[in-house]
Amino acid sequence: MRRKNIIILLWISLGTTLFFFLIFNHEKTFRAFMITMLLSVMYTFVLGVGNGVINEFLNKRFPWSEATRTRAVLSIVSLIIGNFILVYFCNYMNYVVIQKTATAEEFFSPKYGFTNWFMINIALLITAFLHAKGFMEELRKTSRKEVVEQKLIAKSANAQFESLKNQLDPHFLFNSLNVLSSLIDENPGQAQKFTASMSKIYRYVLEQKDKELVTVEDEIEFAKTYCDLLKTRFEDSVDFVFEIRQEDLRRYVVPLSLQLLLENCIKHNFATSSKPLIIRIFSENDTLCIENNLQVREQIKESSGIGLANIVQRYSLLTKKNVFIEKSEDYFKVKLPVLSNKPNIVSIKPENEDLAYERAKKRVKELKSFYGNLTSYCIVIPFLIIINLLTNPKHIWFYFPMFGWGIGVIAHGVSVFAIGKNWEDRKIREILEKQSKR
Template identity: 80%
Template sequence: MKRKDFIILLWISLGTSLFFFLFFTDEHSLKSFMLTLLISSMYSFLIGIGNGFINDFLNKKFPWSEATTKRAIVSIACILVANFIIVYFCNYMNFVVFQKNATTEQFFSGKYNFTNWFMVNIALLISAFLHAKGFMEELKKTSRKEVVEQKLIAKSANAQFETLKNQLDPHFLFNSLNVLSSLIDENPKQAQKFTASMSKIYRYVLEQKDKELVTVEDEMEFAKTYCELLKTRFENSVDFIFDVQKEDYRRYVVPLSLQLLLENCIKHNFATSSKPLVIKVFSENDTLCIENNLQVREQMKESAGIGLANIVQRYSLLTKRNVFIEKSEDYFKVKLPILMEKPNVISAQPNDNDAAYEKAQKRVKEIKSFYSNLISYCIIIPFLAIINLTTSPKNIWFYFPMLGWGIGLVAHGMSVFAIGKNWEDKKIREILEKQNKQ
C-alpha cells in the first residue's frame, strides 16, 4: 500500500475513535480515548491493509482488464474469508484482551454472534467499496493506455505512409532524368519531345502523390501517357496492350502503381525491335494485372527494389488484400487489388472492429453501473445502520433496506458477471445452430 493510503487510514482511525469516544464512552479521560484510538486503529488498519493486500495480489494474478468475471468471483471468495477472519480477530482482541468484557469461552460460546455478524457485514461493505475503487482506477489506467496506444499506432501509420509516398517523387524524377540523359545522345529531337511530355506527367505525380487512392480511370490515363513517353525512346521495341473493363474504372488503386510497375518492366527486361517487350495491362477478378514477357537483362548493379516494395507496403496500410506476384519461365505478372471503396489510412483498421468496440464499450458501461450501485450500497446502508442503532437500538429496521437492496445488488451482479449478455448470445447461437441443422 502507498503512503497516501496509510494517511487515509490514520484519519479514519482518528475520526471513528472521536465518534465512539464522544457518543458511546461513559468515561471521558485520556486513557479511555487512547484505548478507543487503539481499538479504532486496529480495526481500520487490519481491514484496510488486509483488503489492500488482497486487491494488490489479485491485480497481479487476475487483472480486471483481462479476466473480469474470474476476478469478480475470486474477489468475492477472498474478501468473504479474509474479512471473516479479520473481524473475528479484531473483536476477540477488543472484547477479550483490551476491554476484558468477556472470556475466551464466552466469546466463542455465541454471546457475541450478533456483534461478529454485524461487524463482518460492515467490513464486507468497506471491502467491497475498496475493491470497487480499485476496479475503477484500473479501468481508467487501461482506458488511458489504450488511447495512448491507438494514438501511437495512428501516428506510426501516418508517418509510414508519408515516408512511402515521399519515395515516389525523387524516384520518378531520377529514373526520368536517366531516360532523358540517354535520349540526348541518341536522338536530341526526341529528347525535346520527351522533356515536354515529362512535364505533363510530373504534374500528375505531384497532384496524386499525396492521395491514398485514385480511380482506375485516372491511373489508366496517366499510364497511357507514360507509355507514350516510353514509346518516344524505345519506339518499336516495346508494345503496350490495355484491356481494362469499363466497370472497374470507378474503383480504386494505389496512385502511381502502374507507373512504377511499367518502369520495372523496362528496367529489368531488354527490349529490341526483333524481340519486343510486350506489356499487358488488364483487369481480372477484382485485380488490375500488369504482365510482361520475360526477357531478363543482366543487371550491372543490384536493384534498390523501391518500386514493387513501395506498392506492397502502401496496400498493406490500406487493405487486408494482398498484392500477388506470378513468375514463370515465360512471363512476369503483378496483380494489384482493385478496391470497391476508398478507405482511410488511419481508420481502416479500427473500422473492422467497430462491432467489437461497441460491444466492449457496452460491457464497460454495465460493469461501471454495477459498481456504482455497489458503492452506493456501501455508503448508504452503514449510514442507515448507524442511525438505527443510535436512535432506536431495540427496534432494528435497517435489515429491510439492507436485505432488499442486497438481493437486488446480487441479481445485478449475476446479470453482469454470470448470466448477462454472454449467456444470451450463447443461447441465441445455440438456437440458430439447431435451426440450421434441421
C-alpha cells in the first residue's frame, strides 16, 4: 500500500476515535481512549486495506476502460461479499476478542444481527463511494490519454499533409521548366505560347495547393489545359481522351492528382508518331481512371517516386478509400477515388483552444461540485443513521433525508455525466466546424 493511503487511513482512524470517544463514550479515561483508538484503527485498516486490495486486483485484471460492464458487475459482487466478510471479522474481533461482551455463539445469534447488518450497510455506503471515485479517476485518465493521442495524431497528419502539398510546387515547376527548355531549342514560337499557358497553369497550382480536395470539374479543366501544353511539345505523338460522366463533375478528388499522373505517363513511356502514347481519362464506378498504353522507356536514372506516392499518401490522410493501380502487358491504369462529400476536417485555431479551455474549466467545476455533494452525502447520512439509532431506535426517520438527498445526488450525477450533455457537445462541434470553414 502507498504511503499516502496509509496516512489517509491514520487520519480517518484518529477522526473516528475522537468522534466516538468524545460523543458516545461515557468513561473518559486513557484506557477507554486507547480501546476506542484500537477499534478505530482495526475497522479503518481492515476495511480500507481489504477494499483497496480488491480494487487493485480488479484494476489489473479488469480495467474500467477495457471491460466496463464486467468490471461494474464484479465490483458490485466483490463489494458486497468482501464487506460482508470484513465487517463480520471486525465485529467478531471487537465484541468477542477485544471487549469480550459476547461469546461466539451469541455473536452469530440474531441478537447481533442488527449490529452486523448496520455496520455492513455503512461499509457498503463508504466503499461504494470509493469505487465510484476510482471509476471516475480511471475514466478521467483514459479520456485525457485519448485526447493527447488524438491531438498528436491530428498534428502528425496535418504536418505530413502539409509536407506532401509542399512537394507539388517545386516538382511541377521543375518539370515545366524542363519542357520549356526543350521547346526553346526546338521551336521558339511554341516556347512563347508554352510560357503563357504555363503561367495560367501555375496560377491554378498556387490557388489549389492549400486545399484538401477540389471538384472533378476543376481538376479536369486544369488537366485539359495541361494536356494542351503536352500536345504543344509532342504534337501527334501523344493523344488524350476525356470520358467523364456528368454526375461526377461535382464530386471531389485530390488537387493536382491528374497533373502528376499525366507527368508519370509521359516520363515512363516513349511516344512517337508511329507509336503514339494514348492517355485516357474516364469515369469508372466511383473512381476517376487514368489509363495509358504501355510503351515503357528505359530509365537512365531511378525515378524519385514523388508523383504516385504523393497521391496515395494524400488520399490515405483524407479517406479510407484506396488508390488502385492496375498493370498488364498492354496498359497501365490508376484509379482515383472520387468523393461525394468533403471530409469534416476541423482545424483547432487559437480562439478555439481558448474556448476548449473555458469548457474544460467549467467541466472541472461541475465535477468538483458533484464530488463535494457525494462526499457530504456519504459523511452526513451515516452520522444521521447513528444519531437516529442511538437516540430513538423505535422511530426510524433517517430514511427521509437518505432517500431525498440520495435522489438529489443521483440527479446531480446524471446531469454531470450523462443526460443533457450530448446535445451541447454536438452543438459546440457544429459551431467549431462552421467557424473552421470561414
